[in-house]
Amino acid sequence: MSEKKIHQDTELVHAGRHPEESGGLVSDIAPSTTFVRDAGAHVYSRYSNPTRDRLEAAMATLEGGGESIAFASGMAAVTAVFELLEPGQHLIIGEDAYHGVARLLDTHFARRGIGVDFVDTRDTDSVDAARRPETKLLWFETPSNPQLRISDLATLSRWAQEHGIISACDSTLAPPVMQQPLAFGVDLVMHSATKFLGGHSDLLGGFVTTARPELAERIRAWQANAGAVPSAFDAWLLLRSLSTLGVRVRQQCASAQRIAGWLAEHPAVATVFYPGLPQHPGHDLARRQMRAFGSMLSILVKGDEAKARKVASATRIFTEATSLGGVESLIEHRASIEGAQRRSPENLLRLSIGLEHPDDLLADLEQALKN
């Protein structure tokens, strides 16, 4: 056997899988909460669990190294990272970060005396202008949700490192088959596994991955002590889902590229946000740091909120629902779900492209845009 590195597609099928004692090819689910004293590596499932161990090992392989820590949801993973901050410390966060993250900061972490500045992380000068002596964390999404803005992984992580600040990327919109932020020097990568990694809209989960052992240790301590762990069944489902991640995402990205190009020409559409379009302001950067442009796109329909909501509710194959990255295509009027953190333009619709035939998706959009 040569030492040539195997492809990620192969890793996806085999990572975290090794035959069980029974010879079973597929890993067993280990639902035990407790383990016979001194019988093996495990004591109690809040601390560690065999199924979760396999999942975490698989995820670390896919991220290209480091240690992955699995959580009960994306927000549980986010919380574990923010828990690194002490009262009086400060973080800088992308202004279009996921609304749930903004809500968590504005409510729970504000009460603890954690300072926050929301800035446009595409612009390193504005990031630097927000820096204070007590700044300890830079949190950014790329691509961002829902405007698909692209921030520079290498530049931001270098800036953070120069100032002794931890850099953390929410890479939910770009799973490891599209983007591996650790390779660009980012300290922490976070995923909502509820989205692409799970891929079937049937489980909640989250990950933080880091190549810095001292950060891994603190985040893992939070996972165990706060009990923010996924169930063995969810960990097993997620492991199963990872094996098809590559093919799912490739098909979803190809359909999204085609749909984005078509929408960009459509007379009822004012703007398309999709990094795979050459006219997208982050296109060149996305080419440099992503292997695929993703299957999420947003559009501004010509007209007001009422018009946008009418289009969303007129689709027949796209389901009007929140969330993303699943096998089924979804469409959503974003502003009306963002609540007090409402930041999206009133005429913005976000589309998550699934695995249906792209011709059917185009025909569905065509009829819905006529409304």
Ligand SMILES: *Cc1c(COP(=O)(O)O)cnc(C)c1O
């Ligand atoms: C969904 C999402 C989250 C939160 O994850 P949950 O699994 O819903 O807790 C965080 N960031 C982004 C970008 C998301 O899309």
